[in-house]
Amino acid sequence: MRLIKSTLFLGILTGVIFSLLYFSGGLEGLSSFWKGLMQSQWQGIGRGMLFGTSLFLEIAVIWIALQSSRQETVSVVMAIAILLLGASLVANLYSSYFTPVPGVVAILLALVSVLIFEKTDTGSREPVLRRLFGHRLRADIFRRLVDGGLNVDFSGELHEASVLVCTIHNHVDLMESLSASNYVSLMNLYLRTASDFLVDVGGYLDECSGESLRVIFGVPLPVEGASNHACKAARAALDLVSRLEDLNRECDAHWQKRLDFRIGLNSGGMIAAAYGGGRMGRFSVSGPAVEFARHLSAACAQYGCRILSGPTTYELASEKLEGRPIDLLQRAESRRRVELYEFLAAKNALSPERERSRDQFWKGVIFFRERKWQESIRAFSSARIPGIPDMALDHYLERVERARRGEDEPTPEQALLAEAV
DSSP states (O other), X not given: OHHHHHHHHHHHHHHHHHHHHHHTXXXXXXXXXXXXXXXXXXXXXXXXXXXXXXXXXHHHHHHHHTTSOXXXXXXXXXXXXXXXXXXXXXXXXXXXXXXXXXXXXXXXXXXXXXXXXXTSHHHHHHHHHHHHHTTSSOHHHHHHHHHSOOOTTOOOEEEEEEEXXXXXXXXXXXXXXXXXXXXXXXXXXXXXXXXXXXXXXTXXXXXXXXXXXXXXXXXXXXXXXXXXXXXXXXXXXXXXXXXXXXXXXXXXXXHXXXXXXXXXXXXXXEEEEEEXXXXXXXXXXXXXXXXXXXXXXXXXXXXXXXXXXXXXXXXXXXXTEEEEEEEEEEOXXXXXXXXXXXXXXXXXXXXXXXXXXXXXXXXXXXXXXXXXXXXXXXHHHHHOOTTOOOXXXXXXXXXXXXXXXXXXXXXXXXXXHHHHO
């Protein structure tokens, strides 16, 4: 709505100025100069049609300019001007004539009006948001952000939101075994597939580097609909796993390599703000909840999970998704304990066999924590589904054996994760 109102306002304003120039004869001198330059003897097209076409071009340029960068707008104006001049030359060759002067003047007036408008508080809103967010938000969410009343200085506010971090764990192996160009092609295919999907489902693409990406749900705008930000992030993570498994089959066929991707999910309070300066300023989030998502992604391989979630995410999303416990962390000299979970599927989407396996796994974890080793082994063994690998299950069976020998000391990865709690 803001775009339509701005376009109408500038269109009417520039239309009035253009009409005064056109009907007062202010453009006749330039038109006569152009006709003499071409040495044309032909009759020009009607003034009404020329006026209407010029107004249409003027409004079109305003509409485009309000949604584009300054460089893109200048390129569009130059392209239209060149087309008008070229069309006038071609028409003259075929015994016809029209002056491009009104059209060129109209689009230049449109360009100037938008440039002036962008200096105002109202007009600068979209350019500022586009600089901060770029194409990291879905188009309709960006438009809601522009049309809304949110202050665009983003000086810093505490928000409850969810973070999804997806990391490639075998990127060193990929770099060593592939040529530089093939490595870049593979990683770009992954980043494009993952980032496009996560933005399409409503996330904000906060970071996208050679080895990982980070997407936020719940900022800069709240999640719409019945789902909360944690449900949205967890469901997106599950769907992303399926998409990246499909991508791995493509990578295997093309490069004989697969991506070892792992996803960390966490929810909580984070400071959302416009970080950086004029050269590289953008909207981002920071805080312990954000960093813990990165630690969870890094710890996935240790536990044999594709998705590892913090407790708040699981609590908020458990009504919509199925999961199972993975570990209980406690920082040294602290009473605080944090449960980690793995998401498995949407609610009630597990097959009877997988549901039984999940329940037995849960029992095995409880027996393990109660130090009932035999009961734990029986429960974990019962949780095994023949022919289906379960690295988290293997991880726990190994832990039981180590614990029985008194060797169940935290690994360096687990200790690091506990310190991040």
